[in-house]
Amino acid sequence: MEAISSDTQSAAAADGGFNVLTPEAWKALLSPYSHIVLVANSEAVDFGRLRSELPETALYVFFNNVYKVLDEPFAGHAVLIARSGVMGANIVHRREVVDVLRFFAGDDFLGVVNIRVSPEENFSDESGFKGARTRHLDLTQMLGDLYPVDKIATSGFAMALWLAELQLPGKILLAGFSAKRSEKWKVFDVHDWTFEQIFLRLFARMGTISMMGGVDVSPYAALAKRFPQVPPIEIAMTAAEVLSERLHNANGQIDRLMSVTKSIRAIEGFFRRFKPKTRKQRFLEKSKE
Structure with missing residues (x-):
């Protein structure tokens, strides 16, 4: 070719x-x-x-x-x-x-x-x-x-x-x-x-x-086939409602993890200050001069 x-x-x-x-x-x-x-x-x-x-x-x-x-x-x-x-x-x-x-x-x-x-x-x-x-x-x-x-x-x-x-x-x-x-x-x-x-x-x-390799078939397509009498917008709103509740519960667990790891993140932040600057960071600093 x-x-x-x-x-x-x-x-x-x-x-x-x-x-x-x-x-x-x-x-x-x-x-x-x-x-x-x-x-x-x-x-x-x-x-x-x-x-x-x-x-x-x-x-x-x-x-x-x-x-x-x-x-x-x-x-x-x-x-x-x-x-x-x-x-x-x-x-x-x-x-x-x-x-x-x-x-x-x-x-x-x-x-x-x-x-x-x-x-x-x-x-x-x-x-x-x-x-x-x-x-x-x-x-x-x-x-x-x-x-x-x-x-x-x-x-x-x-x-x-x-x-x-x-x-x-x-x-x-x-x-x-x-x-x-x-x-x-x-x-x-x-x-x-x-x-x-x-x-x-x-x-x-x-x-x-x-x-x-990612989205061959929508998992919600089966819902539309099983409930043909339900408008697609109702299926979408119900799915959004469930996902919203799961996200709210997940955020609660994330908050707990953030609290538990607070001391670890503080130690990490302290030692990060001594990490050498990358070439990109030096380039950006030089470009601002």
Whole structure:
């Protein structure tokens, strides 16, 4: 499968020397694929099922630290999404580019897409990606009035929304988007996981995207089948009532835990003051001078 032509690349918009493609160029690059599969860094990803059910014309979209889901080099069409932070692409300033790119090789690898989703995030130059073909994608305007205030969208959510708006001929499939913390990998509180899951599941029920390994079937669909005489809004309100009571009870237990661990947290806070500053903290302090 051919990558985007050099003529189309030269027609791409340029912004400060970064390779920022036009929407038309992105469509030309991605339209040949029958499926666009967004692979979350999650233990919920079932690669055996993905590879057995999808054709070879599928494009797999990986994110940042792919060693969380890959044990060996990936054989298939792939692209790597490199999320930016205030210091540039995270895998660049953390010096993880070599560790990540070793999972991809050959003509089937489309390269790296360095994305930013908020004004505080900054792109990295192509030179930081150790020779990999690099494109840049700015999603700040798309998410500006949509995402909850004081939270930052995950890369997977941002890409799913952007791909849906491109209206590609191929199907968009999300793999492993469960938003659940596992024993091995955590989820970060800077993202609004509840909002994202609601948004993505509505997208899935509208048929805009498909989801695998997270929300194959709604557990409440069985209630609608068992009580066809009950309006859907009543089922939703009853479910919300039960969930509200369970959340209230859980908050009571959390309050007790906070009280019991007060002395432990005080000791931890004391020793944290002696922890050396990270490179990111030093960078932010220097940028304010």
